[in-house]
Amino acid sequence: MSWQQRIEQVLHQRQQQGLLRRRSAVTLSPQARLTHGDQLFTHFSSNDYLGLSQHPAVIEAWCSGARKWGTGAGASGHVTGYSPSHEQLEQTLAQWLDFPRALLFSSGFAANQALVFALAESSDTLIADKLMHASLQEAAALSPARYRRFPHNSLTGLVRQLAATESENRLVITEGVFSMDGDQAPLAAISEHCRAHQAWLMVDDAHGIGVIGEEGRGSCAQQQVKPDILVVTFGKALGVSGAAVLCSAEVAEYLEQQARHLIYSTALPAAQADAVLASIAIVRQQPEYRQRLSGNITLFRQQCLHHGIALTDSQTAIQPVIIGDNHQALAVADKLKSAGHWIQAIRPPTVPPGSARLRITLSAAHSERQIAELVEALRHAL
Numbered sequence: 348m349s350w351q352q353r354i355e356q357v358l359h360q361r362q363q364q365g366l367l368r369r370r371s372a373v374t375l376s377p378q379a380r381l382t383h384g385d386q387l388f389t390h391f392s393s394n395d396y397l398g399l400s401q402h403p404a405v406i407e408a409w410c411s412g413a414r415k416w417g418t419g420a421g422a423s424g425h426v427t428g429y430s431p432s433h434e435q436l437e438q439t440l441a442q443w444l445d446f447p448r449a450l451l452f453s454s455g456f457a458a459n460q461a462l463v464f465a466l467a468e469s470s471d472t473l474i475a476d477k478l479m480h481a482s483l484q485e486a487a488a489l490s491p492a493r494y495r496r497f498p499h500n501s502l503t504g505l506v507r508q509l510a511a512t513e514s515e516n517r518l519v520i521t522e523g524v525f526s527m528d529g530d531q532a533p534l535a536a537i538s539e540h541c542r543a544h545q546a547w548l549m550v551d552d553a554h555g556i557g558v559i560g561e562e563g564r565g566s567c568a569q570q571q572v573k574p575d576i577l578v579v580t581f582g583k584a585l586g587v588s589g590a591a592v593l594c595s596a597e598v599a600e601y602l603e604q605q606a607r608h609l610i611y612s613t614a615l616p617a618a619q620a621d622a623v624l625a626s627i628a629i630v631r632q633q634p635e636y637r638q639r640l641s642g643n644i645t646l647f648r649q650q651c652l653h654h655g656i657a658l659t660d661s662q663t664a665i666q667p668v669i670i671g672d673n674h675q676a677l678a679v680a681d682k683l684k685s686a687g688h689w690i691q692a693i694r695p696p697t698v699p700p701g702s703a704r705l706r707i708t709l710s711a712a713h714s715e716r717q718i719a720e721l722v723e724a725l726r727h728a729l
């Protein structure tokens with residue numbers, strides 16, 4: 348089949364199965380508002396859990412950073428793209444999260460891929476939770492290492508895989524908070540099993556950093572776990588973009604030699620590093636953002652319970668409403684949109700087949716009234 352035919356066939360199939368993905372150009376604004384065309388919505392689809400992408404101090408840090416450093420870093424950090432702001436951000440992250448070193452990457456996707464490709468050789472084994480993020484699934488599948496998966500959050504499944512592999516080097520990979528389900532990994536138990544089997548543990552805490560635990564240090568700190576490698580991203584609760592790998596001094600130095608996404612890619616702008624620093628300062632010093640978010644989660648769950656709307660056990664900002672069928676999930680999302688609520692229907696392959704869902708995300712920026720209106724609209728739409 349020619350490329351042209353294959354492309355047309357894929358698009359046609361996607362369309363028929365209700366799986367065609369399309370982007371909409373939207374304008375985000377404070378108080379969890381969004382405009383599309385000339386219509387105003389409240390949005391419940393963002394990972395900006397604390398509303399920091401709209402925070403005046405974060406915006407000002409980025410603007411004044413751009414005036415100081417210019418807009419782009421101009422080169423990889425290995426050439427001239429590494430500034431005192433990058434250095435300060437790495438030191439702040441290492442101190443905040445209590446690791447010897449932090450290394451910046453331009454995205455979480457790049458950080459995950461770089462780590463797997465830099466570490467894994469053919470004699471090694473990667474063991475990951477089945478619901479691990481696409482960036483890791485893909486890197487693990489492409490890497491020369493053996494790749495094994497265990498059922499989501501299953502300790503027995505993990506132990507079975509650990510016992511079944513003889514590689515000297517085994518890397519167990521999981522997330523702090525799972526992006527589509529909002530549930531948390533049993534990190535303390537996972538960490539113990541890793542230690543017992545002399546495997547390394549890598550935790551991707553993209554959805555935990557900033558929102559969970561004291562000073563927003565994330566899932567690992569909350570469960571008093573120190574993984575060998577921690578990945579945090581800046582595009583979610585921190586409201587900016589970019590990512591960091593937290594690790595030992597030796598691993599950091601090894602990555603500086605081997606991580607291709609670091610060496611052959613333009614560093615994130617210094618002004619962006621300034622914005623992330625401003626955001627981290629707010630996260631650490633102002634627990635009221637986390638308190639407001641946690642109040643909103645409780646309120647949403649109480650009101651859904653009251654109206655008989657079925658939720659999962661998730662206690663985090665990610666509150667999925669499982670619909671099942673793809674077309675039905677789209678129809679419910681459309682109804683909510685007509686009522687002024689912007690919510691994404693998430694369909695396979697992002698989630699397992701038959702589990703299409705509304706991925707509702709709550710933020711500290713939502714008011715009680717916005718949440719009450721959402722629950723009312725949900726009740727009607729369902």
Ligand SMILES: *Cc1c(COP(=O)(O)O)cnc(C)c1O
Binds near residue numbers: 453480522581590
């Ligand atoms: C969003 C996400 C990433 C990717 O991070 P970006 O900085 O957006 O590229 C990686 N892992 C998980 C679990 C995520 O949710």
